[in-house]
Amino acid sequence: MTEEELLRVAARLGEHAVEHIDETKLAKAVLARVTTEPVIAARPLHRRLWVLGLAAAATVLLVVKLSLPGAGKAAGAAEASSPTVTVLHELDDLTVPELESVLESLPPPAAVTAHPESPSLDGLDSKSLEQLLRSLEG
Amino acid sequence: MAAVALGIWSQLNAGLAFASSARPMHALSDELLPSDAALVAAYRSGDERAATVLVTRHARALGRYLYGAGAPPASVEDLIQETFFRAFRALQTWRGEASFRSWLFRIGANLRKDLYRREGGRIVLSIEDADLPATSDPEGEAGASEMEQRLRDGLRQLPRLQREVFLLRAQQGMEYEEICAALGTTPGAARVHYHHAVKRLKEMMG
Numbered sequence: 435m436t437e438e439e440l441l442r443v444a445a446r447l448g449e450h451a452v453e454h455i456d457e458t459k460l461a462k463a464v465l466a467r468v469t470t471e472p473v474i475a476a477r478p479l480h481r482r483l484w485v486l487g488l489a490a491a492a493t494v495l496l497v498v499k500l501s502l503p504g505a506g507k508a509a510g511a512a513e514a515s516s517p518t519v520t521v522l523h524e525l526d527d528l529t530v531p532e533l534e535s536v537l538e539s540l541p542p543p544a545a546v547t548a549h550p551e552s553p554s555l556d557g558l559d560s561k562s563l564e565q566l567l568r569s570l571e572g
Numbered sequence: 573m574a575a576v577a578l579g580i581w582s583q584l585n586a587g588l589a590f591a592s593s594a595r596p597m598h599a600l601s602d603e604l605l606p607s608d609a610a611l612v613a614a615y616r617s618g619d620e621r622a623a624t625v626l627v628t629r630h631a632r633a634l635g636r637y638l639y640g641a642g643a644p645p646a647s648v649e650d651l652i653q654e655t656f657f658r659a660f661r662a663l664q665t666w667r668g669e670a671s672f673r674s675w676l677f678r679i680g681a682n683l684r685k686d687l688y689r690r691e692g693g694r695i696v697l698s699i700e701d702a703d704l705p706a707t708s709d710p711e712g713e714a715g716a717s718e719m720e721q722r723l724r725d726g727l728r729q730l731p732r733l734q735r736e737v738f739l740l741r742a743q744q745g746m747e748y749e750e751i752c753a754a755l756g757t758t759p760g761a762a763r764v765h766y767h768h769a770v771k772r773l774k775e776m777m778g
Contacts (some may be wrong), residue, residue, distance in 0.1 A: 441742050460627055
């Protein structure tokens with residue numbers, strides 16, 4: 435096949451595929467759609483980029499925070515310390531016998547139970563008992 | 573100004589059937605034909621007749637291009653309508669760097685590619701270089717001559733840019749500058765794509 439023959443075929447390519455098209459009808463259909471179909475407003479590019487950047491920054495922050503060593507421990511310590519403070523405030527109004535009963539209700543720490551000759555609490559005043567409680571509760 | 577030109581042109585053409593080629597109304601002087609840019613401006617000013625003229629002027633050429641680029645014959649008319657719909661919706665983005673026709677063809681080519689992705693997604697082919705199904709549509713091709721069918725089969729096997737440059741040049745008669753603006757390539761690259769396409773098609777068509 436020569437180039438001229440190829441170009442001759444190419445110049446006619448698709449004529450049969452469009453011969454039935456009614457351009458006036460087509461134009462009416464297009465204009466009807468343009469008039470009736472709602473415009474879907476696309477977000478401006480700068481806004482899309484801003485949202486994308488914000489999402490990326492949040493993801494990086496989350497990953498960094500979770501991957502830091504001791505991040506979980508710090509959270510645990512914070513949780514543990516809060517109830518302690520609350521308990522100690524509640525103890526402020528208790529009398530010595532009441533404090534002793536509270537103390538007895540607590541499970542004995544390993545260090546205390548391991549010591550066979552632990553002194554009696556009878557001789558401790560309220561300030562000492564409170565200090566002991568603090569030390570038991572860490 | 574555009575509206576006045578359109579009015580004169582409409583009167584001149586009253587009763588005449590529109591030609592189907594990409595450059596209609598050769599019998600009329602070019603000065604009497606409003607340019608695409610003038611028609612776009614008139615349409616944007618609210619003159620719907622301008623849109624009708626644009627559709628009439630480019631619909632068949634666009635359909636032939638889409639068919640040559642691999643659109644199934646049954647989808648050609650729908651693709652033309654969708655292309656014009658999207659073009660009219662996005663007229664503010666056409667700034668005249670490329671001709672209206674090549675801009676329109678670009679929209680149509682992207683739509684055809686989307687259609688192929690939706691309907692032929694299960695066929696594993698590179699969208700960039702071989703985005704057409706390997707099988708032809710015998711029923712839809714009934715009206716095509718044997719040579720035309722062989723050309724279409726050959727075009728399917730070309731890389732996308734070779735296929736599009738060949739169609740814009742050989743089928744649509746565009747100049748290389750216009751092709752470059754439409755496809756975002758350089759004149760040198762467009763020439764190379766065209767010559768590769770011609771060489772390969774000649775080999776394939778024997």
